[in-house]
Amino acid sequence: MSEYYLFHDSSKCIGCLSCEVHCKENKRLPVGPRLCRVMTVGPKMVGGLPKVDFIFMPCFHCERPWCVAACPTGAMQKRAEDGIVFVNEELCVGCKACMRACPWGVPQWNPETGKAVKCDYCKDRVDKGLEPACVAKCVTKCLHFGRPEQMVDSRRERHAKAMAAVGWEVTLRQPTAPASKPRKPPVRKQAE
């Protein structure tokens, strides 16, 4: 794993795909490759209501990456200093072995360059002390990036707050949990 942690707070995610758009914009990618993906899972019925999950899928920057092992040209590398897995474009010849090897389907194909391209946590930005593009422009601030020890444990925090406010059943989102004390309806704000 890399030394960084990209945390997606799925309960705050609305699936707006801002992260994907800014990722592509930052990397200047054509139609096709999507380095981070917000996958919509569902809808499934939860307590009689349809519910979808938005799962944010960047690269996991594995400890022992399949893609690095598969790459015959040494283009796919793991950065020694922080464990970021990235493609050296100069060395990539477009054999797609990384795409085939990755169990998570992370490396993507750039039809314009004929090379593989993947999430590298926007290492150019990270090196400048910035957040990855997806995190920087996340509309609901559900994406968080940093070193694990610096990360706010928002899940615990929220859980604690929710427990204090409404009791533990609601926060657990149990499939069969009765909506005895429904959440407050969201306050609709005027459009700015």
Add this chain to the structure above:
Amino acid sequence: MAQESTCPVREIRQEVASALAQESIKEPRARMRAEKLLVLLEDIAQGRAGSEHLADLKAVARSLTERQDAHGADLGQRILSLLESQGEIFQSHILTRNCASGACDMLAPAPCQMACPSGIDVPSYVALIGQGRYQEAVNLIRQDNPFPWVCGLVCTHPCEFVCVRGQVDSPVAIKELKAFAAEKALSEGRYLNPPKEPATGHMVCVVGAGPAGLTAAYFLALKGHKVTVIEALPMAGGMMMVGIPRFRLPREVIDREVAFIEELGVEFRFNTRLGVEVTLQSLRKEGFEAFFIAVGAHASHRLAVPGEDLPQVLDAVRFLRDVAMGARKRPGERVLVVGGGNVAIDAARTLVRLGCREVTLLYRRSRSEMPANVEEVRQAEEEGVRLVFLTIPVEVMGEKGRVVGLRCLRARLSEPDARGRRRPVPIEGSDHIMAADAVVTAIGQRVLTEGLEHLDLRWSSWDTIVADTITAGAGREGIFAGGDVVLGPATVVEAIGAGKRAAEGIDRFLKGLPQPTMPAVPVRRARLEPWEMAASLKMDLKRCEMPLLGPERRRITFQQVELGLGEEQARREAHRCLRCDICKRCGRCVVVCRDRMEIDALKLGYVGQPGESPTDFRMTSERCILCGACAANCPTGAMQMEDRGEERLLILGGTILQRERLERCQGCGDYLGPSRYLDFVRKRTSGLAQAFAGRLLCEKCARRATAESKSGMSVPQG
């Protein structure tokens, strides 16, 4: 290709692209303009540009100079000055869709087209023949050369010497294919002249109805000018008619092709010599504004030995002309021909046909130095011509005013001089006499200058007119010259090329347009899909054998020696073409496969350095895993990988190098890749834990499966 020469289009395109990539142009509107410039330059470099591209490029570059962005303004200025100084190259990219330097990948021209003096788009017409579209093939040839059939029979085919297939086995029989298509097109109907431009009212006089003059007349007539050809002989064709014997080039072939030029409204005046029947002044009075001097080299060099004035010593040019005009009398029983070029061979073979008992050809050097076409020499030998090498004539022996023999010296070859030429050195005391009744000399031709003096042109020391190599302008207002009269004795196709260049120069002169300063680049007429075939067949197709008339028959008749290819034979021959108009042979595919992927499946010797390794298309299938890296790195799209039905194919210029059945994704059923490829990846990752319990999933399904498992995890159970 060993090295890539530079091209301003490519260079500036890369500069704009890198300026955009490095974000050195900051101001948003300047950036927008730079992006527009890149699109325009890409279009030009890829052959998609139209007539308005250059003006657009200039306008956008100018508006970029006006933006408040130092880097952008600088780039705009550089483009403007580049268009000023090298605009012709940009224009030529747009008009010809060929980049002469080969630097623009998609516009890299085929070697055969570049070698052709008349600039025929060889790969395209060969491809059309391969598809059985003969009439279209001829129409395509005739956009650059009005004599497909003549060239198909007698061209010296410089194209075949550079043919890349020659590095694999032997060159494509380009000349024979041209003759086949022309014959087929005429036997099925007729040639279609290209559309003629509206009449301009200008009058042009062409002097000499040889290949150069007729070609100029053809292109000038197409441009809408009124062309009149004056010719000293009573028929059109020039040296094609009176220099090349009928058994190589039947008169009907010339007549048929000239008729289509006449159809364009070109007028002929035969038995008319410049300087005798007409003069420049009289022609100007008739209203001619431009003149193209294209007389042939109809005089012979003399041996300069004693006894040369005996009546049985003939010069080959006159001899061949007399025979062509109908005088079919043999000059003697035993005839010696002096010379080693095509004219000497033609004369010797003509003598055989006239019934001479013994025809012997003397040449000063050895067989390998002979300038004559190898094929013609072989045919001459089959017909019974005896070849004697390393022999120098020193005196024609005569008795009672008749030739009885030729006194000769034997020679040896000197060491190669600075130019690599080996000179014959006479061996002292090797005098011997070769008995003969007649001697025919064919040691070179020159231009007859009489009648041309009054043109007041500059002449070289070899009695040729000094003319501009690009525009054919001869230094005097409205006077142009080309063909033998400028080049010295040359080939039919060189004369055709000269006529084509002159037509362009004359047209620009008449219209008052600026003349080009760079040699014209041949035009890419089409970009045809290659003919698809298996690698083994591509390798197995050997160069066709031209069926010939039997030597016994050839000795007694002037009937055409080459009988022409059959249709099946011609189409198979056309399929041998490696389509160098698509594949620029940069060798990137081989380098990627061998050095980067370390698979080394591609055995394509012809794309690398000559002689580096052999070519065998069939061997690809032994190692290729169909990873597609070669195709991904091919700059021209010659190497293609595609999924078709249940298979994945790797195709280079139509040659199927590899095909394998595809495995499917166990999730969605999409095609994944052939098992060889999957094994390659599996082997490389075998040290790592197996994901998905060995399930074969495509990249989309893998993502989905991951998301689903993550989602499940985030919902606490129970």
